[in-house]
Amino acid sequence: xLISELQTxxxxxxxxxxxxxxxxxxxxxxxxxxxxxxxxxxxxxxxRLQYANGxxxxxxxxxxxxxxxxxxxxxxxxxLANEVLETRRLGQLVEQGHRVTVAVDSPETVRAAAxxxxxxxxxxxxxxxxxxxxxxxxxxxxxxxxxxxxxxxxGVMGYEGHLMLVAKEEERRERTxxxxxxxxxxxxxxxxxxxxxxxxGTCTVNTWANEIQAGSYALMDTAYEQLxxxxxxxxxVLGTVISVSSGWAVVDVGLKSLGLDHGxxxxxxxxxxFCSDEHTTFSIPDGPLPAVGELVRVRPSxxxxxxxxxxxxxxVDGDRVLERWPVDMRGWRRS
Numbered sequence: 001x002l003i004s005e006l007q008t009x010x011x012x013x014x015x016x017x018x019x020x021x022x023x024x025x026x027x028x029x030x031x032x033x034x035x036x037x038x039x040x041x042x043x044x045x046x047x048r049l050q051y052a053n054g055x056x057x058x059x060x061x062x063x064x065x066x067x068x069x070x071x072x073x074x075x076x077x078x079x080l081a082n083e084v085l086e087t088r089r090l091g092q093l094v095e096q097g098h099r100v101t102v103a104v105d106s107p108e109t110v111r112a113a114a115x116x117x118x119x120x121x122x123x124x125x126x127x128x129x130x131x132x133x134x135x136x137x138x139x140x141x142x143x144x145x146x147x148x149x150x151x152x153x154x155g156v157m158g159y160e161g162h163l164m165l166v167a168k169e170e171e172r173r174e175r176t177x178x179x180x181x182x183x184x185x186x187x188x189x190x191x192x193x194x195x196x197x198x199x200x201g202t203c204t205v206n207t208w209a210n211e212i213q214a215g216s217y218a219l220m221d222t223a224y225e226q227l228x229x230x231x232x233x234x235x236x237v238l239g240t241v242i243s244v245s246s247g248w249a250v251v252d253v254g255l256k257s258l259g260l261d262h263g264x265x266x267x268x269x270x271x272x273x274f275c276s277d278e279h280t281t282f283s284i285p286d287g288p289l290p291a292v293g294e295l296v297r298v299r300p301s302x303x304x305x306x307x308x309x310x311x312x313x314x315x316v317d318g319d320r321v322l323e324r325w326p327v328d329m330r331g332w333r334r335s
Contacts, residue, residue: 001321003314004295008240009257011310012297013325015317017234018049018218024230025217026053028204035059035079035196037215040304042329043313044072046218059196059213063089065329070098072328077101079196081157081213083109083124083132089334091117101154105134107145114149121151122194125186127158127179136182140189155194158183159213164201165223165262172227173205180208200224200231221303223262236297237265237306238314239280241290249289253298254278259305266299 003012025034036050039061047058047069057077060066066078067089075098080090083105090100094117103124104110113121123143126133134142143153160179166172180197187195197209200216201224216224219235239253251267254275258265264272270282280298283289290296300306307313308330315323 003238003316003319003321006238006314006321008238008295009253009298009310010238011307011313011327012236012238012316013046013219013313014232014234014236015315015322017220017232018046018315021218021220021231021234022049022053025203025214026055028230029212029214030054032057032211034203035077035211035213036218037061037081037199037213038065038069038329040215040307041219041313042307042327043325044068044074044328045323045325046313047072047074050218057211059215062329062332063087064332064334066090066093066100067334068329070096070100075099079103079122079157079213081122081124081159081196085109085112087112087116087118094119103132103157104142104146105132106142110142110146110149110151113146114151119150119152120154121146122154122157122192122196123186123190125156125158125183127160127182127197128163128175129159129161131159131161133158136186139186143190143192153190153192155192155196156183156187156190157194157196157213158186159199160197160202160206161199164199165227166201167226169205169227172202176202176206177208180206184208200229201227204229216303219303219307221262221306222266222299222301224303233299235303235306236299239296239298241292241294241296242279244289244292247289248273248281248283250279250281251296251298252278253280253296257306257309258298258300259302259309261305262301265301267296268299
């Protein structure tokens with residue numbers, strides 16, 4: 001079918017750009033050096049392409065993502081890089097033969113992992129992002145507590161998320177090194193083989209972690225595009241121009257189909273004014289406005305929440321729809 005037959009707004013994934021991104025990252029971080037983060041695309045069809053490229057371990061953000069990946073036959077080594085206090089569903093997956101590791105940063109999360117039937121953990125260390133993670137100096141004590149509870153401590157993880165969008169590469173590298181020195185010190189106290197960190201923004205500069213949890217690289221967005229990395233925009237929200245006035249036009253893509261926490265979306269050749277619930281208003285500084293009914297490709301500023309607002313990814317080649325991929329890891333409940 002053609003993209004003109006789709007109901008808008010609709011998510012498009014450019015096949016050529018996606019293939020470029022997957023292969024470029026595999027060349028940069030082959031095999032186990034990359035643990036792709038599925039929260040960026042929430043799609044097992046795309047995860048299978050990453051698996052086929054040699055990446056057999058995956059990072060997840062929710063219990064449901066872990067469950068769906070396991071059900072899809074991608075449960076060789078799943079890391080839930082998030083603290084959870086209800087782990088019984090994860091323990092059931094372990095009993096079924098899937099390998100599931102969870103992040104812990106407190107005695108409470110250690111007890112939750114052990115009581116729910118999870119057998120392996122990573123100690124989550126705060127390396128500068130004021131979110132989850134224990135202080136580096138407490139990581140060894142927490143590892144001892146986990147081992148005392150019968151858990152296997154595989155190593156440490158620490159997310160330098162506050163550095164992902166630092167514009168200057170050299171500054172990004174220097175500050176990443178500072179963060180990773182804290183993680184390496186924690187690793188020495190904790191033990192284990194895994195030093196897990198990073199994301200798309202630091203994937204080319206973080207040489208200290210032995211696995212990188214990048215996810216957005218596969219589809220990309222305008223925020224990461226500004227860093228000049230070797231990845232291409234593959235994700236677009238297709239919209240239809242529904243109104244044209246003197247000086248501006250409106251497309252049927254708005255807050256309910258775009259993640260805006262990293263800023264306004266982009267439209268090639270246009271100046272985006274603002275977004276509302278169902279609309280994006282834009283002008284064309286150097287050309288005529290589109291006509292009512294024309295299709296417009298909107299480039300989101302943040303891939304993860306944008307994908308989570310849709311139930312289907314449409315793999316496209318130009319104007320042709322090649323495949324429909326369900327965004328099957330959306331939500332939190334068991335389906």
